Amino acid sequence: MNNPADTTPPRRAIDIVNASLKRRYARERRFRWLGATAVTLGMVFVVLLFADIILKGYTAFQQTYIQLPIELAAATIDPDGTRDPATLARADYMKLIREALREQFPEVRDRRDRRRLNSMISVGAPDLLRERVMADPALIGTTQELWILADDDIDMLVKGYIDRNAPESDRRVSDQMIGWINRLEAEGRVAKRFNTIFFTHGTSREPELAGIAGALMGSFYTLALTFLLSFPIGVGAALYLEEFAPKNRWTDLIEVNVNNLAAVPSIVFGLLGLAVFIGFFGVPRSTPLVAALVMTLMTLPTIIIASRVALKSVPPSIREAALGVGASPLQTQFHHVLPLALPGILTGSIIGMARALGETAPLLMIGMIAFIVDIPKGFTDAATVLPVQIFLWADSPERGFVERTSAAIIVLLAFLFVMNLAAVLLRRRFERRW
Structure with missing residues (x-):
């Protein structure tokens, strides 16, 4: 028997359906929002990853070079004048580069300072100079303004990865070397050029010589x-x-x-x-x-x-x-x-x-x-x-x-x-x- 005090009319089926539709639409909106949020977060993370990789790596497509007037003395490269490739390959090209550096900084006389001065040049620079001379023997006996590959520490300094204002004990480049680089930069003898070595050379233990x-x-x-x-x-x-x-x-x-x-x-x-x-x-x-x-x-x-x-x-x-x-x-x-x-x-x-x-x-x-x-x-x-x-x-x-x-x-x-x-x-x- 129905309770006479209960006068609430029974709910129609359409009302029940309408009430459930609101909940279902709300759940659908939440699901779409969660899906869009997930996609957005994924895209943000991918963009951040790519941005981090690009910001760290785009500078590798350029390499620091130092311009020096190098005298390609025949007495050092080809004393016999035969232009024999074997003789040209055995020549001491590092000696020519060091002499050019000493002419740029004649005040550097101490042996330790000379070692520091020479260390600004990559250990692979003589090989690159050898390849150039062997490709064009007519350069022998002339003085050429050549761009010489710099050491990786100098490269990092020029690219801004080494803070010049940091204490000397906190960086791998001394104040004296920074002074030499500043002087070369003021003379326009330091420049970043396209890093062809990265695409033409194999790997190396020296970063500036490493390629893919x-x-x-x-x-x-x-x-x-x-x-x-x-x-x-x-x-x-x-x-x-x-x-x-x-x-x-x-x-x-x-x-x-x-x-x-x-x-x-x-x-x-x-x-x-x-x-x-x-x-x-x-x-x-x-x-x-x-x-x-x-x-x-x-x-x-x-x-x-x-x-x-x-x-x-x-x-x-x-x-x-x-x-x-x-x-x-x-x-x-x-x-x-x-x-x-x-x-x-x-x-x-x-x-x-x-x-x-x-x-x-x-x-x-x-x-x-x-x-x-x-x-x-x-x-x-x-x-x-x-x-x-x-x-x-x-x-x-x-x-x-x-x-x-x-x-x-x-x-x-x-x-x-x-x-x-x-x-x-x-x-x-x-x-x-x-």
């Missing part, structure tokens, strides 16, 4: 061989699994393992390469060949999965039409299905190559961490790659390597950006909507 040419060539050889091995194998495996393989327990097991391999930590592939390719087959360590074999194993799952998805996207009517006009199953796949799926396959392959370009852990296991000065000339020469070079430089205590580490990261990010942009453009250019 060796690592770039090592990465190029590794990626080229990785693509040549992984692309045909990956596409062939995907084509067989998707179009020809019978559906049974074995193919199901293979598919599960391919998917699992795509999630395996990359260092596991490095251990596999160390044990199998180097330990069992005897492939030389620290070479693009063994690196490409390891990278092929790592990128194959990505290429196979992407290729299978691309093949699935081709409508069955294409296959039926080709078979209907008399094409064999193999002709149907290679002449009709595969060309239509190729944009998606290339996109997945480029993404796999981009992942291989940025990998470090598996390459450390196979010896690519070795200190390689020479630029590799082939697939079997000792080499390193750009991510490993960044890892090595990041562990160096010199301030000059900090900016070179960031500059190498900028170059690596540029390559990754170009590769991913190429994948997007290929997909948009050749993608077909069915």
